[in-house]
Amino acid sequence: MRVRWCTRLCGKNKVVEFFERLYGEVPTNLRNIPKNGFPCIESSEITFLEAVISNEEIKKALFDMTPLKAPRSDEYYALFFQSQWDTLGNNVCQWVKSVFEGSPIEPELNNTLIVLIPQKGSPEDFSQFRPIILCFVLYKLVMKVITNRFKVIFPRLISQEQAGFIAGRNIFDNIILAQEVIHSMRCNQKGRKWMAVKLDLEKAYDRVSWDFINASLIAARIPFFLRNVVMSVISSSTMQVLWNGVPTQKFKPNRGIRQGCPLSPYLFVLCMEWLGHFIHSRMEASTWDPIRLSRSGPSVSHLFFADDLVIFCKVEIDQARLLESVITLFCQIFGHKISEQVFTLMEVPLKDMASYSRELNMVYRGWGQRLMLEKPLDSREMVNIDGSWNLDLFRVWVSEEVINRITSIPPPHPDSGADRVIWARSSTGIFSVRSAYWSMQKDQWHPHDEYWKIPWKYQDGAVNSNPGAAAAGVVARDHAGNWIMGFNRFLGNCTPIEAEIWGIMDGILILLNKGYRQIIIVSDNLEVVQNLSALDSEDSGIAVLRRTQQAPKEILDLLQADKANGYFM
Template identity: 65%
Template sequence: MNLNLSIFSWNCQGCASNKFLRVFREYNLEYKPDIVCLLEPRVSGHKASSIIDKLGFDRSHRIESAGFSEGIWVGWKEYIPINIIHNHPQFMILRIQGTNLNDGFFLVVVYGSPDRNRRKLLWENLTNALPQASLPWLILGDFNAILSPQDKKSDRSIGKRCKLYGTFVDNCNLQDLGYIGPSYTWQRGNTFERLDRALANDAWISAFPHPRVHHLPRIKSDHRPIFLKTTPMLNAQRGRPFRFIAGWTKHANFKDLVSSKWRYSGNMVDSLSEFTSHVKEWNRYTYGHIGTRKKQLLKSLGSIQKAMDHSNSRRLANLEMEVRDELETVLNHEELLWRQKARCDWLQLGTGIPTLRINNGEWCSEQDILRDEAVKFFKVLYGENPNIIPNTTSDIFTRIKDQDSDFLNKPVLREEIKKALFDMAPLKAPGSDGFHAFFFQSQWDLVGGAVCEWVQGIFDGNKFEEELNNTLIVLIPKKKSPEDFSQFRPINLCSVLYKLVMKVIANRLKVVFLKYISPEQAGFIAGRNISDNIIIAQEVIHSMRSKKGGKKWMAIKLDLEKAYVRVSWKFIEMSLITAGIPEKIRKVIINAISSSTMQILWNGVPSRPFKPARGIRQGYPLSPYLFVLCMEWLGYLIKSEMKTGKWQPIRLSRSGPALSHLFFVDDLVISARRK
């Protein structure tokens, strides 16, 4: 059977708290399950839906809780075909389809009632609901009962086998899949029991002969999760780039580290590289790598809890409490890291893209091949195209006046640089150097001088260091189940220092463009609002419908596909020259956009680099202003046709302005009288 799945089952004893979400995220990040089964969530209705939406799964199904008991939630990735077969207050049966029609198996998720009388019904109802024995079944969850006296350890009572449970297992010819880790899955005081387990019939074991069931460390709940893989666990992929961790700044010694190890002697790449080496070493020996420390604590917790299976030592109980408290502190400290990841979609990047259609039309799931195909696709997309430059005439743009040219050309001051930096979102995704704006903001008194000197040097004619002008491309799906690379939106991650230079220029253009960009453009121009153009467009349509000769008028909405990616650098340069942008600023802009390299960030790991030959980076401070400037050419061409009488615009009233086009940055609506 071709299915390779991992299933996580946990009686979490309540899903409503922030602590649950934090702990679940930790389990999810560490083990990356395909299917999650949460038992006893103690929440239902709209609140349950809201929590499930935060868990990161494309599909889900639930059996509602009854007050503060019962309830089963199951979530899974969209690429896993699952049908819900049966719902019961104490179990859920799902059919997981395989790659072939006859492949797949039945998954039964169980939450046995803690009430003995109600639990008696579980065995009878489950036996009646199960499919025929020849089909593969997997049954797992919290049975709230034990199969043998060895499944319980207590200094108060002897474990008693649940006879009905044993009869059910025998009658259905089920086998316990065993476990790796501590013996017991539930603890309260000095009582330990193995209440959670995975069982399967012969047909399932024949299909999956090497399953592994892991008893995971117990953190929030009295129950430890169980984690089943149909094949043995593999080590996670390595090679992820360095990322500055915002939590470092909270350490008492971090300021001292920056003060003693930050050095700048004219080359920012060397400074960042040297400081990165120092901060990695400091993290390893002083701060403690948050992931490594967390794993150490989880491992220690597992060892202590395993030892507690065989001893009622008060010392072990106290030690377990200490480790759990420290782990809680680490997880709290990690909240900053989670915010970083949430802001830059690291969670999505980590989930992987299971399969896509590649250039030859075939479906492919090999990650190395997909990564190489992604590079080929985007290399073509950003590749050189024939430069289409309209004939330049002096009246395309209202040329920038001398006083505005002087404003754009004036020396860049330290205060201007600082304001641009502190206006940035502190934890937005960094570029390949790994440093967020938060690092420079929080350590401004120590690194601000170097940052200002470097930025001022760029405006004085220095070139961008290649490493600071490297762009990581993150692929965000445009739809839930993308089939090929065209159905991904490329998001560019650039270094903070690159963005800082662009933001300084953008802040200046923002002041100037209001005076020169045509009124038809509503996007990114100070004092204008896209909603104004939306209202005007609605009025145009209404007027066309109301006119006696309304059928002679037309309005067309155009969406320019991948508009930012396809812009020619020559076209941008010509637009800057024609508008009268000063040469010094123009050179900085052209140097910035034309000297970059790009890498696809595939599942968090950079691909081989490639050089683009066109395009501007969507989502970055200067890009909208450059695109708005380029769109002025189209407005000019439309107005030229109006002057010749070939294009007749609509007027909403006799004395009203002629309305031929409305711009919404890279979308537009054109209106005219048809021939």
Template identity: 35%
Template sequence: MKANIRRSKNKIETITDTQGQKLYKDTEIENVLVDHFKNLFTKQDTHNIKETVQIVEGRISQDMHQELSKIFTKEEVFQAIKDMKSLAAPGPDGLPALFYHNYWEIIGEDVTNMALDILNNNSDPSHLNSTYICLIPKTNNPSTPSDFRPISLCNVSLKIVTKTLANRIKDMLPEVISPNQSAFIKGRLITDNTIIASEIFHYLAHSKRKNGYVGIKTDMAKAYDRVEWDFLEATLTSMGFPKSMVSTIMNCVRTVKFSILINGHPSQEFYPQRGLRQGDPLSPYLFIICADVLSGLITKAQQDKLIHGVMICHEAPEISHLFFADDSLVFCRANTKEVSTIQNIIQIYQNASGQLVNFSKSEMVFSKGVSNQIQRDISNILPMKILNQFSKYLGMPVALGRSKKQIFNFIQEKIWKKLKGWKEKHLSFAGRGTLIKAVAQAIPTYLMSSFLLPKGVCDQLEKMICNFWWGSSTDHRKIHWIKWSTVCKHKMEGGIGFRDLRAFNEALLAKQGWRLITQPDSLVAKILKAKYYPKGEFLKASHKQQMSYTWKSILQASWVIKRGSYWTIGSGQGINIWEDNWIQQKGNPTSTISKPNNCGLIKVKELMDDNYNDWNVTIINQIFNPYEAHMIQQIPILDKTQSDILTWDGTRDGHYSVKSGYQAIMEWAKNSDNNNATSSNSSMEIWKVLWKLNVPPKHSHFIWRCLSNAIPVKGKLFKKGIRCDPLCPRCLNHVETIQHVFLECDWAKKVWFASPLTLNLNSNQLTEFYDWFNYMIINTDKECMEKIVAITYEIWNTRNLLVFQNKDLPPQEISANALKRLHEFKSFEEQRTPIQKPSHKSCRNNTSWSPPLRGCLKANVDAHLSSDGRWLSGLVLRREDGSAVGSATRMHKGSGEAVLGEALALNDAMEWVAKF
């Protein structure tokens, strides 16, 4: 039904042609759309391609060229199909990636050989290259072909080839593409651009410089669709990509054949002459490679002093432009000379690449002090709208005033519209919970990754979500049976697992702080360091005057990293003995020590032996008490020639993640709340069993409400002041409580006894529903508990039928109906096609030694904890025939954790092999 409604909504009933005439017939609509996209994908005249792309000449180093030139392997093809989403829309052949995943054991060899033939032998991929164009409306009421965005549905067989190419190329791009481009590059995020833009506009708003600046936000019309293939090929060649790879890429690009899906039916086929397909895994990387030509032209003009970017402080990098795919933001001084240079660069790029700036959708803003006359002169050069300030950049507000709550109102409105639409549908608690987690609480995530939302905004968002969860509306308020803080607890602690927005906001911002520490060479890190902590470190940065709200937000979340991380010792040069966290304990990384009087030592390096990779035991025993001295001597030193490493305590690999940061914040809050007792093992077990039962989600959510004493029985309603008869509607003798409805009422006892479980409930032995349910968990199996849950749910449904419709059912039918529904649910679950990734044929499950590939060596390592608390690591290096090349052993100090011993052994192995 929903599919039919969506299909009807998306149906193209009419289209307006170039003459402004509305057309209604299917053939006429098809002709207009095909003509439009034929024209869009038709090659245009280009100029000076060779001269223009020289700006990116030689970007591929010799080592990169050698890596890119390697023969493609079956492992790379396997990884490409493994990376694909199983149920993404298929191409004309109708086979999604799920087909390849499930039947890889049968078809894998043939598919791999086909892909490798194209990749290594430059075979013609045209037989795979038929593509459907799916038209996605860009407006609510599209009327012209331009109102649709063409998304390409490629055959998965072709995408395996292009995904393999993309996987090899993308690892090189961080070294090839300008740091001003943040899209699709490993280690760069969209928030890098929004944070930098926020800092620039904050600087311009407070700058008193005589030379004003202009910020130019350009809109590229149909950016992907207008890329000229000759320009793409020339750019790849100029950068230095191997000729064989360029030829393969261009074969995949040039042999495409399009059909437009119009109301579910493919149109006549046609062959494009330019453009990159939105939907091809390779296209994003090809586009930013092309866009880097424009970046190179702007950078060259900046280096030649033809334009001047913005420097937010003396030591900061000069920013002339920020790119995110086809979104571009350009800065220069607000004078006609520099703006004319920008206009000339844009024209050169347009003439060579086929790109076209849509001036009607482009905008520019000026810093304070730029006269109206200069603004008009510049507008004559670049005919685009002049704004007082950009309202948003990449979906983020860039100009923040004093009233933050008012600025962030748009996120409240966005969530409210979603919730309002859902209220019209009859959703169970489980359905509402899914929508809240997947949509309502996900909407503000992007904004919260750069800004700390005011507490009032978070409270308002949670209030809206809470009202929706309990079924409240503007004209009908429902009882909130459980505190929101309890609902936000983890499922294993008695909650539903909704996010605490404030804590999640801080976890997201802490990720930005972690990136500033661990990626100091990124553009955003260089800018923030130059302005806010030029001679120090992020964790020791303090508040200053005229800080941007973005920086305030990141700085305010730094406490998360300080509390949850510690330093792993390398050289010890950057670690303060008395102020930094380096004496780590399990689960308590913030252990610090008191500084003795008259001690002049400052850095951890001063506690190390000058001649060996070890501690100076004499100095340590002189300064510290025995307990502290013992702890220090147990800390391993990785290598005095290496830098110290900040390690996050919440993950196995020591790298901060938003998930682990959020869990840590919630755990710290729980531990600091004296009124919040730690959950017992028995209470955690009851939740663990409940959420693992194979029952409909609405059943498990209902039991959660029962166990949480959050069911609207009449006794509870009466106590809350709601006018009602508190007695049980069946027996009319006892107050209706949760335990009475399900356990104590004679009717309920008959239901349980008449069921296949034949439970004989003794009123004298019954206490609370929670205790009874926990008793049944301990004394029955999973299958029995699933039946108990189903019958409990059916008892409540039948109770509601009696209360609201004055209908009743005999006890014998209740369990039958419950178990029937449970059986239907399980049958449906079993019939669902399992979504699984293909298993690698080469995977082995044995304990015997397997030889390395021919021409390679293999190192095997192990570690052993000695009786005196030291780790002994050993390694052996062998050829493919098993003969030993060499071996080595080493001793380490450290804790008794096995994972640490294994890590130290692996580190020794890598160091030894590197020197071999």
């Protein structure tokens, strides 16, 4: 990738160009909007909205504002107007009322600053910044008055699938419901398959079409004088980007709503209601099959999470095509587009994933998707042709810590046969009372000095032939001879040296996880003992371990530190 440095002036011009394109006008197709059927307010609610704006209403809106929220360039916080209300109250109320009576907001008061907040540690382009809008307090006061009225009527106007910003609802309700639906889909034993499609509307607030906002307000029967204030304020605004602490040149947007404006969430929710309306209309026409959790329970077709949404339908090509047509219509009207980075198909069989993604006009990236597999992986999928672990596969599913543990285990090999239990205390690998008796006699413990505080670890590796089927066993005791832990496991085909080394590594890893840092290793394999004890030899114990090509890094680091301190015996 070629990188070109630019000057401050060049950077300032580039950021202005980016936001001019982002807020630039995009043709929308409003001819396909249904003429009726969209939820609208009742006559009593229209009367409530048409009521004359009162001084008490304006004062309440002002005192509802956060006192010390980020100010505009004039540096007047809401706290200033709140603390000086007795002096400024009448003038403020008079100005707000004049706006609702048709007077335009002064251009300077309708100019906003854009502050860029990085969404990741090292942003690579302007799209990876979140634009936060700084508005004048008086501008926000006008919008806050409208917001307080919308708060009253929106719980009945907006469908239950939307929980964000609606009084009496909590977005966590939708999260819990979505989890229950996904759980029900996974536990479904009746053979009917459902899919859940998670979508993210890219730069949702910034791409809303002004024409569509106006059409939504008209469809909901919002009174003309409120609609006129909203649209005149939105369409007459200007913007500047705060770049290195200095505002850029002004530019005029042609779409989008401002993050930081009190009314913006309610306008966005109202516009999003159209998508729910499209889905409900197709459910009524019996072309959309929603999921039903029980016979008498409600059907669930979609859930909203601010600018994210999850849609549920049957796993059928016809349903996928219907879903794609609804989303396409919605995006054309809105001026939105679906974010390619955040698109997820859940509960669709892997063999069908490509075809469904194609019908939804999305790019399927194979194993890049985190999907629940319907069947366990076969060992052939976990191991490469050369016999090593398929780490690229594991990195899709598990963390690096788990991968490090996997690499400490010898991969399965076809020649090793099925896993089996081997008794390490006999040459044949078969348990006998005699071998157990001699093993007990051999392991009789005679405690050493009571001041010795270092754990002792015994291990042994048993191999059927050289090389052959092998197993390793480990016993660890403390300074008083008390049992700490013990285990054994089958290793597959390897040499006696490798079996002994695997026993050492397993024991050290477990003791390391238990918090021990000083360990004395006791082994009956002379070659392993000599190599681990040879501090100056190139073929040291560390080199022996490296020959296995599977030693976890943390064990190697531990052995190096212990060897430097003389803890090997």
